[in-house]
Amino acid sequence: MANTKIELALFGVGRIGPTHLNSIARHPRAHLKYLVEFDLALAKKCLDEEGLEDAVIVPANEVAKVYADKSLHGVIVCTPTPTHQKIITESLRAGKAVFTEKPLAHDSAAADECYKVAEECKLPLLCGFNRRFDPTYDSIIKRVGEGAIGHVRYIKTTLRDTMDPSWPMLGTIGTCWVDLLIHDVDLACAVMGELPITVSADGDAFADVIRKNNDFDQAIINLKFPSGALATVEASRFCNYGYDQRLEVFGIGGMLEGANFHDDQSKLYTANGMNRPLLQPSFQQRYRESYYLELDHFIKVIQGKEKLRVTRKDGVAAIKICETAEKANATKSTISLQW
Ligand SMILES: NC(=O)c1ccc[n+]([C@@H]2O[C@H](COP(=O)([O-])OP(=O)(O)OC[C@H]3O[C@@H](n4cnc5c(N)ncnc54)[C@H](O)[C@@H]3O)[C@@H](O)[C@H]2O)c1
Structure with missing residues (x-):
């Protein structure tokens, strides 16, 4: 084959x-x-x-x-x-x-x-979990694993989507926790190479369509990992300046950063300051390469050339953490997890 x-x-x-x-x-x-x-x-x-x-x-x-x-x-x-x-x-x-x-x-x-x-x-x-296959985030995951910034203290992920608030499907696609924040919950776990031991969360609904569906369009999940590292995973359904996607990993020996992608990398400098093209509009542009690389991985797994990079433990754990975050927000508590 x-x-x-x-x-x-x-x-x-x-x-x-x-x-x-x-x-x-x-x-x-x-x-x-x-x-x-x-x-x-x-x-x-x-x-x-x-x-x-x-x-x-x-x-x-x-x-x-x-x-x-x-x-x-x-x-x-x-x-x-x-x-x-x-x-x-x-x-x-x-x-x-x-x-x-x-x-x-x-x-x-x-x-x-x-x-x-x-x-x-x-x-x-x-x-x-396409973020694992994104070349920028993949490089950060690898370099954290190689010790490039020493013991990790803190991870901050930003996931601000550019959904149209008038999109009729919006209330039907799942809660912010398991549908949206899951991307960066998995990313934080992939960076750390371990699963969190405590979870707390908070959220609010600014758009009517979200509030009516008892969901949130702005939310954060706080995680604490066994190594002591803390993570904040922040997400919004709506962002008016483009698809804002950032990752920051702060360690004792330095910081790794995955910055935003613009429509192109040019910069205009004038007497009024510096101007850059807009941020890319959505996931189809920002993560195009990651989707190709995850398909390539799937093909290589079928061909017997690679082992699955997202395991059973990863696939189930990310959902469980998001379910726990939903519960933590509802009960305004910090919940411990055992694996
Ligand atoms: N990785 C990412 O960046 C990313 C981005 C968007 C959506 N998603 C995920 O992808 C999935 C789909 O999301 P979407 O926003 O594209 O959904 P969508 O509602 O826009 O599209 C789903 C399509 O599936 C079709 N469909 C429904 N049931 C079917 C069936 N049984 N057999 C064949 N076709 C069927 C519908 O007619 C529709 O065209 C969800 O699980 C979502 O969480 C992932």
Whole structure:
């Protein structure tokens, strides 16, 4: 299999699906055989945009033919989170490797069940924590591990999204904790190479649509790790100056910083000061390379060339920490975790 094309099916082309189609179109060893969707016109448009017209569009209620195809190696799950568990377990039981968008499932127990099925079926299950694959953050994770800044004291992550407050789906995509903050909770754990022992959290809702759904659009999670390091994970659904994504790791021997990405790296200096292009608008631009690299990793795992970089422990722990943060915020308490 090392040099053959990996045959893939992708489920769901809403916000994130087209980005993974773009990675497939760019990857020399990936071939999209099926695109599964409810919205067939949208599916056709997305395939046309990426020049993937030879893929077969399968209505989501006719998915049995995808599972029955013995030549299919892997499934990529880009559907809403509540649908993940069913698609993941059905795909695994049909003998397909699975790469799913985060969070792996709607809660930590369901996620653990999915991994159990993967282990029973002896197939890889990759959770798409794409920040681990971002070259800047990956370099920071590696250099922390190599001791470049000594003992880590503090991590600060910033995740400010650029959602449109009038987007009708906003109230349906999951709570800020498990849907949004999970990205940087996992990132903080990846940087530390350990899991937190205490969790506290706070949040508020500034937008009506968020408040009506008992959710928060501004939130922080505080973590304490066994090594003593502290972390603050901060997220907002709305940011009016662009997709603000930063990571700072402060250690006894220095600081590592992952700064924001602008539309380009030019700077204009005039008598009025310095001006830079806007921050990139959203995840599709900022993390484009990371999505390609996680697909590349998935393919190499299927080919037997790499071991899963996001383990069962990682995939379940991140959800559990976010569930704990939700509880900590609701009870205004600091909650201890044991692993
Ligand atoms: N890693 C990231 O940066 C990132 C960014 C956005 C979303 N996500 C995750 O990706 C997943 C999808 O989010 P989204 O915002 O793209 O959702 P979305 O609602 O925009 O799109 C989902 C698509 O899936 C289709 N669909 C629903 N059920 C299906 C099924 N059973 N089979 C096939 N297609 C089905 C819908 O018709 C829709 O087009 C979520 O789990 C979300 O958390 C990750």
